[in-house]
Amino acid sequence: MSDARVDRETVRAEEIAAEQRYLNVLYGKLDDLRAETTQRLKATLRDSGGPPQARTERDISTRMYTDKLTQLSAVEHGLCFGRLDLDSGETFRVGRLGLFDEDNEYEPLLLDWRAPAARPFYLATAAARDGVRRRRHLKTSWRKVLDYEDEILDLDAAEQGSDLGLAGEATLLARLDARRTGQMQDIVSTIQAEQDRIIRAGMNGVLVVQGGPGTGKTAVALHRAAYLLYTFREQLSKRGVLVVGPNPTFLHYIGQVLPSLGETGVLLSTVGGLYPGITATATESARTAEIKGRADMTGVLTAAVRDRQQVPRDHVEVTFDREPLFLKRKDATAARTRARRTRRPHNLARRVFQDEMYRSLTLQVGERLGLELLDRRDLDEINAELRGDPAVAGALDELWPEMTPHRLLDELLSSPERLATATAKVLADDERDALLRPAGAPWTPADVPLLDELAELLGEDDAAARAEQERQEREELAYAQGVLHIMEQDEEIADEERLRVSDVLDAELLAERFRTRSDLSAAERAAEDRTWTFGHVIVDEAQELSEMAWRVLMRRCPSRSMTLVGDVAQTSALGGTSSWDAVLSPYVQDRWKLAELTVNYRTPAEIMDVAAEVLSDMDTDLEPPRSVRTTGNPPWSQQIATEDLVSELPQVVSEELAEVEDGRLAVLMPPELLTEIGPRLAESLPEAVVGTRPDDLESPVVLLTVDEAKGLEFDAVLLVRPEAVTEESDRGLNDLYVALTRATQRLGIVHCDDLPPSLARSFE
Numbered sequence: 001m002s003d004a005r006v007d008r009e010t011v012r013a014e015e016i017a018a019e020q021r022y023l024n025v026l027y028g029k030l031d032d033l034r035a036e037t038t039q040r041l042k043a044t045l046r047d048s049g050g051p052p053q054a055r056t057e058r059d060i061s062t063r064m065y066t067d068k069l070t071q072l073s074a075v076e077h078g079l080c081f082g083r084l085d086l087d088s089g090e091t092f093r094v095g096r097l098g099l100f101d102e103d104n105e106y107e108p109l110l111l112d113w114r115a116p117a118a119r120p121f122y123l124a125t126a127a128a129r130d131g132v133r134r135r136r137h138l139k140t141s142w143r144k145v146l147d148y149e150d151e152i153l154d155l156d157a158a159e160q161g162s163d164l165g166l167a168g169e170a171t172l173l174a175r176l177d178a179r180r181t182g183q184m185q186d187i188v189s190t191i192q193a194e195q196d197r198i199i200r201a202g203m204n205g206v207l208v209v210q211g212g213p214g215t216g217k218t219a220v221a222l223h224r225a226a227y228l229l230y231t232f233r234e235q236l237s238k239r240g241v242l243v244v245g246p247n248p249t250f251l252h253y254i255g256q257v258l259p260s261l262g263e264t265g266v267l268l269s270t271v272g273g274l275y276p277g278i279t280a281t282a283t284e285s286a287r288t289a290e291i292k293g294r295a296d297m298t299g300v301l302t303a304a305v306r307d308r309q310q311v312p313r314d315h316v317e318v319t320f321d322r323e324p325l326f327l328k329r330k331d332a333t334a335a336r337t338r339a340r341r342t343r344r345p346h347n348l349a350r351r352v353f354q355d356e357m358y359r360s361l362t363l364q365v366g367e368r369l370g371l372e373l374l375d376r377r378d379l380d381e382i383n384a385e386l387r388g389d390p391a392v393a394g395a396l397d398e399l400w401p402e403m404t405p406h407r408l409l410d411e412l413l414s415s416p417e418r419l420a421t422a423t424a425k426v427l428a429d430d431e432r433d434a435l436l437r438p439a440g441a442p443w444t445p446a447d448v449p450l451l452d453e454l455a456e457l458l459g460e461d462d463a464a465a466r467a468e469q470e471r472q473e474r475e476e477l478a479y480a481q482g483v484l485h486i487m488e489q490d491e492e493i494a495d496e497e498r499l500r501v502s503d504v505l506d507a508e509l510l511a512e513r514f515r516t517r518s519d520l521s522a523a524e525r526a527a528e529d530r531t532w533t534f535g536h537v538i539v540d541e542a543q544e545l546s547e548m549a550w551r552v553l554m555r556r557c558p559s560r561s562m563t564l565v566g567d568v569a570q571t572s573a574l575g576g577t578s579s580w581d582a583v584l585s586p587y588v589q590d591r592w593k594l595a596e597l598t599v600n601y602r603t604p605a606e607i608m609d610v611a612a613e614v615l616s617d618m619d620t621d622l623e624p625p626r627s628v629r630t631t632g633n634p635p636w637s638q639q640i641a642t643e644d645l646v647s648e649l650p651q652v653v654s655e656e657l658a659e660v661e662d663g664r665l666a667v668l669m670p671p672e673l674l675t676e677i678g679p680r681l682a683e684s685l686p687e688a689v690v691g692t693r694p695d696d697l698e699s700p701v702v703l704l705t706v707d708e709a710k711g712l713e714f715d716a717v718l719l720v721r722p723e724a725v726t727e728e729s730d731r732g733l734n735d736l737y738v739a740l741t742r743a744t745q746r747l748g749i750v751h752c753d754d755l756p757p758s759l760a761r762s763f764e
């Protein structure tokens with residue numbers, strides 16, 4: 001070994017030892033914090049009993065300490081991942097959370113990656129050093145320093161990195177090459193400059209992040225959630241942050257990222273999951289979902305609600321007080337007009353309709369008895385009797401029933417007549433037929449925005465709930481007055497002269513304190529409340545949302561503080577968008593900002609070349625993102641006869657799986673084919689599952705439709721029958737583009753008929 005090499009190795013070993021000593025200090029600090037928090041939590045839990053006020057405070061403390069402990073254990077791996085050496089001679093360590101030295105005027109021991117001072121770690125380049133002399137990426141495993149990578153920034157810019165301007169290139173490439181686990185990992189140690197600018201963009205207004213496959217949109221969206229919570233904690237902890245993803249499998253896939261960044265207070269949901277009490281898991285055709293997603297459905301639902309506000313053809317007869325009584329068309333029409341004019345939601349305007357009808361019925365009864373003989377009080381009595389009469393109430397209900405969104409939608413979609421009335425102006429016959437389904441059918445994700453819209457149109461007559469709440473408050477007040485009374489009697493006996501309890505505390509205040517304050521986090525409360533509005537909303541795969549889904553999200557975010565990430569070249573939903581402007585202009589006109597991501601961290605160049613051919617056949621001027629790496633594994637294709645797929649595919653899968661030892665392989669195919677051969681294939685491949693449950697992604701081989709694979713990634717992908725994928729829908733090329741860009745290492749294509757032209761060009 002040459003002397004120079006020996007010297008370099010000695011220096012490296014010494015540096016690693018020094019980093020290890022520092023890391024030991026940091027973990028020591030982390031252990032102290034954990035022990036201290038555990039102590040406090042235990043003390044709080046031990047401290048049982050006491051007045052309700054103390055109990056409430058204890059609940060809040062318990063939550064606070066539990067959250068803190070969760071956060072402290074979430075940062076165990078990769079606690080410190082970087083170091084900055086500045087021109088000034090100062091050195092900072094960067095990590096997952098901030099640690100300070102209390103014994104030394106709270107000097108920072110470790111900078112939280114989100115702190116402004118940590119920014120140069122992500123942004124500094126040789127050309128714009130920002131006072132940074134050296135950036136070091138640490139490679140650790142558990143609590144051990146394994147290695148490091150240095151970038152000396154005060155050298156000539158030309159000597160640095162690749163033309164993509166990557167920071168910490170070796171560390172980044174090692175991470176990108178690593179085997180996938182079926183769960184997304186955070187990227188906090190290797191965030192790149194173009195990503196950092198988006199993560200730390202201001203919170204106000206709508207920010208759209210457009211980027212091709214693998215450019216880190218999902219990663220950026222999640223790190224942005226963590227950054228915003230850190231920077232605007234005050235504002236956001238009250239209203240919470242909502243992250244919307246396309247399906248439960250995807251939410252499971254990304255579920256670990258925020259906890260690994262120490263953030264647990266974020267609500268992850270699909271649009272279909274946003275209606276409390278509804279699990280919308282039934283499926284329907286893409287076309288039916290597309291029709292349900294059109295903005296026109298607002299008009300359809302408005303018409304459907306109006307259709308539930310009827311007047312009799314001539315009159316309805318009921319018996320009241322053994323005499324016939326008539327609900328007349330003329331009266332009902334006047335009452336309906338008056339109720340509609342209030343512009344209140346159906347269930348609230350119903351009250352106006354009823355008041356008007358009871359008024360005219362009272363007059364009818366009064367006329368029968370002789371109006372001149374009756375005074376105001378008599379008329380009020382008649383009115384009250386009418387209101388208490390079940391037959392009259394029933395007849396009025398027929399005309400203007402109280403409706404729930406569930407009942408109205410179910411009755412609408414299962415009735416050809418009701419559908420015909422509501423959709424008369426906007427849907428063609430075959431579109432209307434596509435909506436029809438049996439009564440009581442389970443809900444689909446596309447039903448949820450309709451239910452949400454109906455909840456707005458119907459409103460909730462919460463008079464009864466409010467009366468109940470007032471009753472409870474009165475009871476609490478009476479109880480508190482009783483408590484004060486007893487306490488005062490005790491005091492009177494003890495000492496006549498002393499200040500009485502009621503002198504310092506009034507009953508109302510005491511009642512307020514008895515009321516248990518909710519110790520739920522904003523995210524937990526939001527999940528239970530349909531009308532909750534969030535401090536910030538992040539939407540992933542935003543190109544897929546229908547116009548009706550956008551209406552739901554906009555209602556949930558009146559401040560329009562939103563981050564929308566997606567790729568209009570990957571839209572597969574028929575009701576999804578190919579233009580951000582079209583989606584946003586109804587809500588914010590042109591007041592939204594666009595940021596673009598251009599570097600592909602997932603798909604190697606060999607695979608991206610194939611995908612780029614497909615992109616070039618689409619009607620878009622989007623450029624394919626530039627891959628950061630090559631793998632030397634060229635994509636391959638093979639033809640197998642349809643009838644031999646089940647017998648021959650297992651062998652192909654096994655061979656591919658062997659190439660990505662310990663990795664994850666996805667077999668992607670069109671839905672009908674998956675239904676047909678999926679179970680048989682899974683039977684002959686012990687490591688394979690048909691991916692129907694969220695944690696199926698963790699098995700070595702998973703069989704999925706292209707749509708289900710959206711947003712996910714695997715070490716190897718086998719795409720079966722791409723020719724059927726392209727033919728399946730108007731967005732077939734987009735689906736093909738999605739399928740081709742899921743692999744981090746290897747791509748194989750198995751076709752039965754001729755390859756679609758955009759693929760054939762790559763494999764000729």
Ligand SMILES: Nc1ncnc2c1ncn2[C@@H]1O[C@H](COP(=O)(O)OP(=O)(O)OP(=O)(O)O)[C@@H](O)[C@H]1O
Binds near residue numbers: 192214
């Ligand atoms: N700065 C980074 N450091 C390390 N890994 C990164 C970085 N940026 C992205 N990645 C990795 O690249 C892969 C793709 O990221 P991600 O899934 O967020 O991309 P995407 O733009 O959402 O893709 P798609 O549109 O195809 O769903 C992930 O494995 C992610 O961890």
